Amino acid sequence: MESGVRKENNPPFSSSSPQPQPPATNPAPLRKIIVVASIAAGVQFGWALQLSLLTPYVQLLGIPHTWAAFIWLCGPISGMVVQPTVGYYSDRSTSRFGRRRPFIAAGAGFVAIAVFLIGYAADIGHLSGDSLGKKAKPRAIAVFVVGFWILDVANNMLQGPCRAFLADLSGTDHRRTRIANAFYSFFMAVGNVLGYAAGSYTHLYKVFPFSRTKACDVYCANLKSCFFISIALLLMLTILALSYVRDKPWSPDGSAGDGGNGEENGEAEKSTPEPFLGEIVAAFKSLERPMRILLLVTCLNWVAWFPFLLFDTDWMGREVYGGDSSGSADQLKMYDHGVRAGALGLVLNSVVLGITSCGVEVLARGVGGVKRLWGIVNFILAICLAMTILITKMAESNRRYTAANGGTHLLPPPSGVKAGALTLFAVMGIPQAITYSIPFALASIFSNTSGAGQGLSLGVLNLSIVIPQMVVSVAAGPWDALFGGGNLPAFVVGAVAAAASGILALTMLPSPPPDIPSSKMQI
Numbered sequence: 001m002e003s004g005v006r007k008e009n010n011p012p013f014s015s016s017s018p019q020p021q022p023p024a025t026n027p028a029p030l031r032k033i034i035v036v037a038s039i040a041a042g043v044q045f046g047w048a049l050q051l052s053l054l055t056p057y058v059q060l061l062g063i064p065h066t067w068a069a070f071i072w073l074c075g076p077i078s079g080m081v082v083q084p085t086v087g088y089y090s091d092r093s094t095s096r097f098g099r100r101r102p103f104i105a106a107g108a109g110f111v112a113i114a115v116f117l118i119g120y121a122a123d124i125g126h127l128s129g130d131s132l133g134k135k136a137k138p139r140a141i142a143v144f145v146v147g148f149w150i151l152d153v154a155n156n157m158l159q160g161p162c163r164a165f166l167a168d169l170s171g172t173d174h175r176r177t178r179i180a181n182a183f184y185s186f187f188m189a190v191g192n193v194l195g196y197a198a199g200s201y202t203h204l205y206k207v208f209p210f211s212r213t214k215a216c217d218v219y220c221a222n223l224k225s226c227f228f229i230s231i232a233l234l235l236m237l238t239i240l241a242l243s244y245v246r247d248k249p250w251s252p253d254g255s256a257g258d259g260g261n262g263e264e265n266g267e268a269e270k271s272t273p274e275p276f277l278g279e280i281v282a283a284f285k286s287l288e289r290p291m292r293i294l295l296l297v298t299c300l301n302w303v304a305w306f307p308f309l310l311f312d313t314d315w316m317g318r319e320v321y322g323g324d325s326s327g328s329a330d331q332l333k334m335y336d337h338g339v340r341a342g343a344l345g346l347v348l349n350s351v352v353l354g355i356t357s358c359g360v361e362v363l364a365r366g367v368g369g370v371k372r373l374w375g376i377v378n379f380i381l382a383i384c385l386a387m388t389i390l391i392t393k394m395a396e397s398n399r400r401y402t403a404a405n406g407g408t409h410l411l412p413p414p415s416g417v418k419a420g421a422l423t424l425f426a427v428m429g430i431p432q433a434i435t436y437s438i439p440f441a442l443a444s445i446f447s448n449t450s451g452a453g454q455g456l457s458l459g460v461l462n463l464s465i466v467i468p469q470m471v472v473s474v475a476a477g478p479w480d481a482l483f484g485g486g487n488l489p490a491f492v493v494g495a496v497a498a499a500a501s502g503i504l505a506l507t508m509l510p511s512p513p514p515d516i517p518s519s520k521m522q523i
Helices: 030-037 039-061 065-072 074-091 101-119 121-127 138-170 174-200 218-244 262-270 276-285 289-320 329-358 360-367 370-397 415-427 429-435 438-450 454-482 488-507
Strands: 401-404 407-410
Touching (some): 030 138, 030 174, 030 218, 039 101, 039 174, 074 138, 074 454, 101 218, 138 174, 138 438, 138 454, 174 429, 289 329, 289 370, 289 438, 289 488, 329 360, 329 407, 360 370, 370 438, 415 429, 429 438, 438 454, 454 488
Antiparallel strands (some): 401 407
């Protein structure tokens, strides 16, 4: 056990400004934690729609490839800026509605606005003067880009305070903190399944017949209809959570009823508060060992994950099915079949993700602790990424063709190869469940032990996620090109990073403080 984690004079980071104190020792009832965690289903429903439907919609609007990189960089850029900013100010919010709830409500509202702009981009562009006969629709593209950037900013505004709210509700009960993050991961899986299912139903637009217009074809109308459901689900879950679960504003004198020590806070109040940027700089300068190692392990973990998350369906279409998105009609057809098979794999992945999320506590007890569990599943991730090489080589060695209409046509891979690829997708749901829960729980526990603000702690942790995303997004293409193209070179780097992350988690990551004995969990 690392003694540095338990000492209150060794916080994850410190500064001279008043520090928000941890919430009350007694955690909130589990039902309230579940209600707040359910917001993740609404958020992830929208993300699943983006992954499954947005790329063809981008092509429909005629967005140039040079714009595509700019658009997709919005996520990590907004994550670097928005989450630490929102986390910092939510820690210190004195609103009568509480610290987290105003930011969660604002984030959900902006998500609704952004989704409306994205769904109606073609219609707004046409009303503004875009010609239906031209491939590129500049006004629609402008509306789409604005909506997409607002969406990423709003999601970051929503998710950071939501996780911080869960940490607040868990109090100093470390087990409850892990359970809260496991439920958040579970509801992410629920949102994924619902989103992929809605995106795969091609006649959903008939439920909203007004969605089909001159500027919006059947595919566009189906996307718009899915977005209507996404908005309704997110707003319903958010309103339910924020009306049922209360949180209290921060008070520098510790009188907000959130477990703060009045004397310690009173001393802090006498200090001169630092501005936000100064607080961030001070946070990094004074990071203690538990948070430094946690950030490093998380960073390597996401270096491993992002190549697969970005190119999983492309790998199915290109390497496993032998198709090509820019090739002949036969290659394009096979590529589409592969992408559809990859979408099925993502559904299986989400189902396993949800099941595993429900058993995180049991798995942790079985292997001897959460840090050991995280290390083990990182090795599982490394093996899975390495297995993509074997599956690719098997697909290439069993490539089949048929003669028809005076030419040869590519056939799908054998059933054994397809089953192997889909099994790989499913198994990766196990380490993904741990990735979506344990790092956030550890950040909250380390922060809670020291009295640092949950919002800023989770915002800093998010930097170790978005920076790898930016690196992988920019470097994966040139790196793959060095080895003749394809997705395998990036997957190999991911396998090495996953193994390194597992080693560091097992050998260097401090164990969290022991669970505080408590009475029977309140439901």
